[in-house]
Amino acid sequence: MEHIELFFKSIFIDNMVFATFLGMCSYLAVSKKVSTAVGLGAAVIFVLAVTVPLNWLLDQYILKEGALVWLDAKYGVDGAETLDLSFLSFIMFIATIATMVQLVEIIVEKFSPSLYNSLGIFLPLIAVNCAILGGSLFMQSREIPSLGLALTYGVGSGIGWFLAILAIAAIREKIRYSSVPPALRGLGITFIITGLMAIGFMSFGGMLTGGDEKKEEAPKVEAKADKKDLLKKEDAKEIVAENTKINK
């Protein structure tokens, strides 16, 4: 249930383009034709789905305050549990993203030349797409509790971005046949249409949270505490599951 909620939330309510304006540069530059927009959108989904969980692991086991506690347990490093490396997160995240993009490019080129031909030119563009780094930074600041949810969040926000660029590309293809005031042509009208679309997307705001919050106002604190415990349990389960996988 959690997964479904986060999935739809990241597609519609917290849509990368319409709610937080991430990835606007490539959104405006590559949305002249539907076919190229689809290529870039697919590449964004793919890279977000890879980098968000990866950066989640980095955040959880290296960067967070107290994340290095495993060093203490395993190797007896003193004071590891008080270390807070979160100021390094920008550089770690961007390095992960840049290398992952490069790696993905090499792998795709090797195993699927046809996919490379359609996606390849977009991959270098993606390293500097704000949506990718933004995905990781929002994952960190919203404290997404588990690896599975991080994956859901990555895929969801990728699909949200894909949806946005597909929509604007379709509109821009049609708008070529209408008489826009000369000074608004091109960039200006694209901005205003995006603004109108963003207003439309705001109506999704009440979809998941609006109704529930009012009902559960009183027992909220308890529920929160319960949730946290649950999440911790889930975390532990996942870690165990991962470990067993590694052992196998």
Next chain:
Amino acid sequence: MGLLSKKDAALITDPLADNNPITIQVLGICSALAITAELKASIVMALSVMAVLAIGNVVISLMRNIIPSKIRIIVQLIVVAALVIIVDLVLKAFAYELSKTLSVFVGLIITNCIIMGRFEAFALANGPWRSFLDGIGNAAGYGLILIIVGFFRELLGSGTLLGFKVLGDPIEKTGLYAMGYENNGFMLLSPMALIVVGIIIWIQRSKNTSLIEEN
């Protein structure tokens, strides 16, 4: 200006209007829109970008002959990321409240297309002094739009500028509010940032018709 030759001065003045990074080059829009609901945040964001872009341009320009061109993107990203971390720490130390408002958008300066764009287009081919001026100029052009958008959104949205109630008090009904004026809360919502930028582009291009695109 005695200090700057005419050519150098153009590096600063061009990006302010006819070669503006946001309205003409279409770079750096990501962060420009999300934080402009308040004038103060816009100003701080503009100054941060200016610091990062000017220093980064100088660093890249000094290293331009020793960076292998194959890995230049990663080198550039690391340089920006290091500078942004410094800016982030400074903001957290001296303006904590504001750094909470800006949240992830300080970090997103790293992927601000203006910065990578200027590195690629200018700093890799020019000396440090000219790169520095280019950085200041482009960041100023970016900041100008940010401040204009922030000004209108804060003035029309909450009736304040930098937190001062310039239009009177909406609760005690003084100033303009006494005549039945109401704040337009819609201006504070994110879609309006896009529409305000769209209108700025419209005005700029109707004044300078050579900038008009063919669809």
